[in-house]
Amino acid sequence: MSAPQSQGLPNGPVEPVGPDGAAETVVSKTKIKKVLIANRGEIAVRVATTLRAMGIRSVAVYSEADASAAHVRACDEAVCIGPPAPRESYLVVDKILAAAKATGADAIHPGYGFLSENAAFAEAVSAAGLTWIGPPPSAIVAMGSKIASREKMIAANVPVVPGYNAEEGQDLRSLTAAARRIGFPVLVKATAGGGGKGMRSVQSEDEFAENVALAQREALAAFGDGTVYLEKLLVRPRHVEIQIFGDRFGNVVHLGERECSIQRRHQKVYEESPSPVLSERLRRAMGLAAVRAGEAVDYVGAGTVEFMLVGHGEEASFFFLEMNTRLQVEHPVTELVTGLDLVRLQVEVAKGRSLTELLGALPVRDEHGVDPAVPLRGHAIEVRLYAEDPQNGFMPSTGTLLRYRLPHQPGVRLDTGFAEGDEVSVFYDPMLAKLIAYGDTREHATRRLVGALERWEVLGVTTNLELLREIGVHPAFIRGETHTGFIAEHWPDGFVAQAPPELAWLALAVEGLVPSKGGHAAGSASGPGTGKPDPVATWRRVGAAFGGVR
Amino acid sequence: MSGVFRIGGLGGHEAKVSAERVTGPVNDAGVELLVHVGHGAGERATEVLVSRDPDDTLVFRFPDGRVERAVVVRDGKRRWVVAGGRVHLATEVVQKKGQVDLNPSLEAPMPGKVARVLVKVGDRVTKGQTLITVEAMKMEHALKSPKDGVVELLTAVEGALVAPGTPLVKVGDLPAEVAQ
Numbered sequence: 001m002s003a004p005q006s007q008g009l010p011n012g013p014v015e016p017v018g019p020d021g022a023a024e025t026v027v028s029k030t031k032i033k034k035v036l037i038a039n040r041g042e043i044a045v046r047v048a049t050t051l052r053a054m055g056i057r058s059v060a061v062y063s064e065a066d067a068s069a070a071h072v073r074a075c076d077e078a079v080c081i082g083p084p085a086p087r088e089s090y091l092v093v094d095k096i097l098a099a100a101k102a103t104g105a106d107a108i109h110p111g112y113g114f115l116s117e118n119a120a121f122a123e124a125v126s127a128a129g130l131t132w133i134g135p136p137p138s139a140i141v142a143m144g145s146k147i148a149s150r151e152k153m154i155a156a157n158v159p160v161v162p163g164y165n166a167e168e169g170q171d172l173r174s175l176t177a178a179a180r181r182i183g184f185p186v187l188v189k190a191t192a193g194g195g196g197k198g199m200r201s202v203q204s205e206d207e208f209a210e211n212v213a214l215a216q217r218e219a220l221a222a223f224g225d226g227t228v229y230l231e232k233l234l235v236r237p238r239h240v241e242i243q244i245f246g247d248r249f250g251n252v253v254h255l256g257e258r259e260c261s262i263q264r265r266h267q268k269v270y271e272e273s274p275s276p277v278l279s280e281r282l283r284r285a286m287g288l289a290a291v292r293a294g295e296a297v298d299y300v301g302a303g304t305v306e307f308m309l310v311g312h313g314e315e316a317s318f319f320f321l322e323m324n325t326r327l328q329v330e331h332p333v334t335e336l337v338t339g340l341d342l343v344r345l346q347v348e349v350a351k352g353r354s355l356t357e358l359l360g361a362l363p364v365r366d367e368h369g370v371d372p373a374v375p376l377r378g379h380a381i382e383v384r385l386y387a388e389d390p391q392n393g394f395m396p397s398t399g400t401l402l403r404y405r406l407p408h409q410p411g412v413r414l415d416t417g418f419a420e421g422d423e424v425s426v427f428y429d430p431m432l433a434k435l436i437a438y439g440d441t442r443e444h445a446t447r448r449l450v451g452a453l454e455r456w457e458v459l460g461v462t463t464n465l466e467l468l469r470e471i472g473v474h475p476a477f478i479r480g481e482t483h484t485g486f487i488a489e490h491w492p493d494g495f496v497a498q499a500p501p502e503l504a505w506l507a508l509a510v511e512g513l514v515p516s517k518g519g520h521a522a523g524s525a526s527g528p529g530t531g532k533p534d535p536v537a538t539w540r541r542v543g544a545a546f547g548g549v550r
Numbered sequence: 551m552s553g554v555f556r557i558g559g560l561g562g563h564e565a566k567v568s569a570e571r572v573t574g575p576v577n578d579a580g581v582e583l584l585v586h587v588g589h590g591a592g593e594r595a596t597e598v599l600v601s602r603d604p605d606d607t608l609v610f611r612f613p614d615g616r617v618e619r620a621v622v623v624r625d626g627k628r629r630w631v632v633a634g635g636r637v638h639l640a641t642e643v644v645q646k647k648g649q650v651d652l653n654p655s656l657e658a659p660m661p662g663k664v665a666r667v668l669v670k671v672g673d674r675v676t677k678g679q680t681l682i683t684v685e686a687m688k689m690e691h692a693l694k695s696p697k698d699g700v701v702e703l704l705t706a707v708e709g710a711l712v713a714p715g716t717p718l719v720k721v722g723d724l725p726a727e728v729a730q
Binding site: 218221391393395399400402426454458459460462466497499500501502503504505506507508509510511513514515516517 | 552555557558562563565567568569571580581583585586587594596598600601602603604605606608610618620621622623625628629630631632633634635636637638639640661685690691692694
């Protein structure tokens with residue numbers, strides 16, 4: 001195999017070529033035969049699925065609350081690592097390493113969340129002689145602090161959101177002076193965190209002091225670090241992120257963008273690729289910025305560079321927001337428009353294979369930008385189903401998934417960590433599933449998505465399914481007018497479901513007065529009225545209801 | 551089933567429902583019922599013939615010829631109602647000594663810790679006002695007042711660990727003479 005010839009400007013580091021033209025492996029190939037997945041829920045199921053397809057054995061770790069969880073059933077082996085609370089199980093490095101040793105795993109995949117961006121864990125994994133399926137600890141550290149990553153990006157010529165990195169101090173006076181310099185409105189953000197915690201938007205100076213104190217306190221509680229920094233609050237920005245991939249030979253490429261503008265309290269709800277507004281020119285430019293960001297930290301593996309995009313068309317400008325040194329929740333939309341299995345790529349890169357070997361000749365960059373490493377085709381939209389109660393401030397909800405199924409349909413993929421009958425508990429993130437629809441065009445993908453949302457049968461916990469449906473049919477969404485204030489704009493008073501139909505009240509009134517039919521229930525020892533649950537009768541009843549009452 | 555149900559959580563929709571058999575020959579086609587649904591001030595009575603499909607789906611046949619279907623699944627104190635193509639969660643409003651408790655306590659929704667108690671007994675509060683915050687799953691959740699009223703009962707203590715269902719605060723009606 002010959003290495004790509006660079007023409008004109010260098011295409012970044014080139015794979016070394018030996019004297020006979022064959023690629024010389026500078027990095028020796030690592031064997032990976034058994035991977036321990038240091039995570040739970042849908043991502044653990046996801047990783048296990050790819051490992052099985054690659055013929056690699058998988059090891060699950062689980063807490064006592066997850067003993068019969070989907071991810072345990074999805075893996076070849078499983079080790080219990082403690083009580084339900086994450087800090088007593090999934091976050092305990094020693095227990096995970098012990099489980100790897102006990103099962104003879106030779107690599108660890110950290111998923112997302114939990115220890116995936118914990119540099120100390122990454123180092124401990126390598127120190128234990130295991131292969132870490134992720135970026136080098138130095139990259140994790142460099143991008144882990146929002147302040148440090150902003151500074152690194154400025155040095156790498158990647159545009160950043162105008163802001164203040166607290167270099168003159170965390171005291172109120174310095175922060176206030178900086179806020180005045182940036183110009184209100186500003187965003188106060190936690191340097192150690194994400195997910196909206198420790199974040200406060202401040203419209204004017206008179207609210208500034210109070211909000212800084214609130215943000216610092218929340219950041220200290222959530223991340224153990226109350227340091228905050230400031231950013232200019234952008235007007236109707238779009239959240240557009242670029243998927244990058246690096247190998248151990250120094251090659252860094254990008255795989256296009258994902259737009260994740262529709263969020264509720266900084267929690268992503270809808271994601272899609274490609275973005276409805278990105279031109280090819282802008283994609284190449286953002287792609288190059290993202291690749292430069294990855295090169296600045298010698299990135300290896302899957303990573304995401306998040307940007308804020310403001311303005312339209314030729315006036316659009318983008319600013320670096322942060323870099324996530326892990327596989328992201330919404331990676332499936334990229335998989336569907338590129339045809340790639342990103343988890344498989346992660347494992348192959350960890351084994352020491354080059355991106356040239358895996359993806360073919362890598363695109364050449366010029367001073368304006370660089371193409372995605374593979375062509376993007378079609379359109380994919382993902383929605384996240386959460387076990388939460390929209391009518392109760394979106395509080396997490398718990399219960400048994402009495403009914404939880406999606407009739408199979410073409411162009412629709414479901415990534416979930418639950419099966420019908422499973423218990424949804426309080427200990428972990430309330431995300432139940434990701435539903436991803438793919439189509440030739442955005443319109444096609446949207447129609448498939450809405451169709452699937454209509455047919456999704458979820459009963460036993462309250463969810464945000466109604467909100468997901470309403471967004472999918474909203475004229476502004478269909479026109480692609482997505483921005484981070486979308487939900488706040490179209491549901492200013494919060495999400496209130498329509499009033500229940502009169503039929504619902506009638507049903508509640510008559511239910512106990514109409515004798516149950518069917519062999520199981522009538523006069524039997526279980527079923528309605530006897531106080532003993534009859535699961536089979538329940539399934540049949542509920543199943544027909546979804547089919548019959550639409 | 552007669553009683554008062556709430557659909558859609560605190561601040562959702564509430565109705566008093568009851569049904570009685572209409573006297574007449576017992577029909578093979580189902581049970582003839584007169585159903586009363588009372589929302590706030592008004593009450594509606596509906597005559598309907600109700601039967602069950604073999605899979606226990608409730609089938610409603612109205613005098614005007616309409617036929618509709620619904621399902622009710624009991625889940626402990628909860629009732630999941632599938633009607634109109636949507637799922638509704640109904641909870642029975644607990645009856646106390648024959649009287650309906652129209653001011654149920656706000657309960658801790660999940661295991662957590664009381665972070666902040668922002669009111670005291672006797673405080674006048676407005677609908678939507680945050681009364682207590684509970685820290686759970688690394689976030690602060692606000693418990694908001696379901697209506698305009700007065701804080702009647704406060705058992706929440708800052709820093710206390712709470713189990714789900716623990717009553718924390720109760721908002722009663724504004725005294726009649728000062729109600730706006």
